[in-house]
Amino acid sequence: AQSVTQLDSQVPVFEEAPVELRCNYSSSVSVYLFWYVQYPNQGLQLLLKYLSGSTLVKGINGFEAEFNKSQTSFHLRKPSVHISDTAEYFCAVSNSGNTPLVFGKGTRLSVIA
Amino acid sequence: DARVTQTPRDKVTEMGQEVTMRCQPILGHNTVFWYRQTMMQGLELLAYFRNRAPLDDSGMPKDRFSAEMPDATLATLKIQPSEPRDSAVYFCASARGAVETQYFGPGTRLLVL
Numbered sequence: 001a002q003s004v005t006q007l008d009s010q011v012p013v014f015e016e017a018p019v020e021l022r023c024n025y026s027s028s029v030s031v032y033l034f035w036y037v038q039y040p041n042q043g044l045q046l047l048l049k050y051l052s053g054s055t056l057v058k059g060i061n062g063f064e065a066e067f068n069k070s071q072t073s074f075h076l077r078k079p080s081v082h083i084s085d086t087a088e089y090f091c092a093v094s095n096s097g098n099t100p101l102v103f104g105k106g107t108r109l110s111v112i113a
Numbered sequence: 114d115a116r117v118t119q120t121p122r123d124k125v126t127e128m129g130q131e132v133t134m135r136c137q138p139i140l141g142h143n144t145v146f147w148y149r150q151t152m153m154q155g156l157e158l159l160a161y162f163r164n165r166a167p168l169d170d171s172g173m174p175k176d177r178f179s180a181e182m183p184d185a186t187l188a189t190l191k192i193q194p195s196e197p198r199d200s201a202v203y204f205c206a207s208a209r210g211a212v213e214t215q216y217f218g219p220g221t222r223l224l225v226l
Contacts, residue, residue: 036217043117043204043217090156098144098208100169101215103156 002027002093006104013081014112021076021107023091033074034092034101035065044090050074051097061085086111115139117218119205125224131193134221136205137186145188146206146215147180156204162188195225 007022025031032051036044048059055067065076074091088108092101118137126132138145147159149172160170165182173180177199179191192199202222206215 034214041222043219044206045217046214049214097213097215098163098210100146100158100161101148101156102158105155 002031002095002102004091004093004102004104006089006091006107008107009105010108010110012110012112015083016080018079019077019081019085019109021089021091021109023074023076023104025072025074025091025093027072027093029095031093032096033065033067034094035059035063035074035076036090036092037061038088038090038106040087047076047089081109081111083111083113085109115216117205117207117216119203119218119221121221122219123222123224125226126195127226128196129194130225131191132195132199132223132225134190134203134205134223136188136190136207136218138188138205138207139209139216140186142207142209142216143185144208145182146208147188147190148204148206150202150204150220151200159190159203192223195223197225199223200225 003026005024013019034049035047048057050057050067058064063078088106090106091104094101120135144163146161150156159172160180162182182188202220204220205218208215
């Protein structure tokens with residue numbers, strides 16, 4: 001069985017500061033890894049995904065994540081956050097792009113002016 | 114800009130009533146997922162279909178929930194009878210292939226009184 005642990009439920013950060021949202025996963029097979037963002041009262045939007053190849057993945061809105069197989073981690077980073085980045089962020093794992101996603105509990109990022 | 118659509122966006126009903134939620138996947142996507150989001154459980158899979166055939170509905174309470182795909186452009190999720198513990202946001206997502214991304218709809222926010 002697959003599982004995802006997001007180590008921080010809430011992360012407050014000042015505007016223009018860097019941020020890292022942590023994600024660890026467990027799986028007995030090769031996985032695909034995803035980060036989704038959810039703005040208030042909206043659906044989930046894909047930020048980035050790792051399927052194979054380069055372990056550093058760049059996504060939308062200036063976010064990037066690094067796949068670390070030995071540490072089973074897929075942490076999300078942004079060098080300088082904006083107020084508009086305030087949202088809930090979900091890390092997820094699946095066996096492929098069209099099999100069910102297993103989600104972490106989410107990290108609420110609050111950007112403070 | 115192709116999107117997954119869901120109706121209704123919001124639903125308030127009384128305990129014991131039937132609730133039907135509808136989803137229109139992105140044209141050409143052959144895999145459809147139903148997820149439920151609650152504060153306590155987070156995001157969890159209820160059921161999913163490929164080429165209109167159910168592949169996994171183990172996440173659904175079988176006695177009250179049913180999911181169908183009458184055709185390739187419509188997926189439905191029904192709850193009968195509804196209970197207060199069914200209050201949640203229900204998301205539909207669709208995907209096209211094994212290396213594709215799941216695209217989420219805006220969700221149906223259900224409140225059962």
